[in-house]
Amino acid sequence: MGLTTTSKMAAIHSFINKWLKEAFYYCNNCGEQWDESTHIYESCCENPQFGKNIDHCKGLIEQNKDTRRTRLKDTGANADNTWRSAVSIPPRLYADLEVFFNQYGEKLFNDNRDLRTFMHEFPEFCSCNKI
Numbered sequence: 001m002g003l004t005t006t007s008k009m010a011a012i013h014s015f016i017n018k019w020l021k022e023a024f025y026y027c028n029n030c031g032e033q034w035d036e037s038t039h040i041y042e043s044c045c046e047n048p049q050f051g052k053n054i055d056h057c058k059g060l061i062e063q064n065k066d067t068r069r070t071r072l073k074d075t076g077a078n079a080d081n082t083w084r085s086a087v088s089i090p091p092r093l094y095a096d097l098e099v100f101f102n103q104y105g106e107k108l109f110n111d112n113r114d115l116r117t118f119m120h121e122f123p124e125f126c127s128c129n130k131i
Contacts, residue, residue: 008106008114009121015100016122019093020054028056028090056090060125064088067127074130085127087119 025034028051032044049056067088072079089097094108101108109115119131 009117011100012097012118012121015097016093019096020057022053025050025052026092028059028092031092053090053092057093060088060090064124064127068129071128075128086131087115087125088127089125 026032027034027044028049029047030045034050051059067085071077071085097108109118116131119126
């Protein structure tokens with residue numbers, strides 16, 4: 001027995017709302033958590049990007065807006081249609097959603113229909129204007 005698309009999207013909405021409220025800082029690039037005892041951002045990787053879930057999410061949403069504005073085609077495809085951008089999700093959110101659904105024996109996206117439904121429900125994570 002699997003989740004219906006409607007209940008899956010409701011579960012994702014609920015999960016994201018809770019996920020955005022988590023208050024710990026971490027590097028969006030490598031996943032290293034910030035050591036709150038020192039209050040010093042140490043270089044954990046080549047491109048440290050420290051923030052909370054909501055910070056990384058806001059940054060990605062702005063990046064997606066810029067990407068949608070600069071794409072050659074509304075579908076996010078390049079000139080010869082050999083590459084297409086579709087969804088861009090913060091890495092930690094994607095991993096956490098995968099773990100969440102895995103607990104119930106489900107996949108986050110079972111097929112293209114699930115992905116398209118996700119894109120309609122969460123347009124802020126789309127990197128194209130037209131689905």
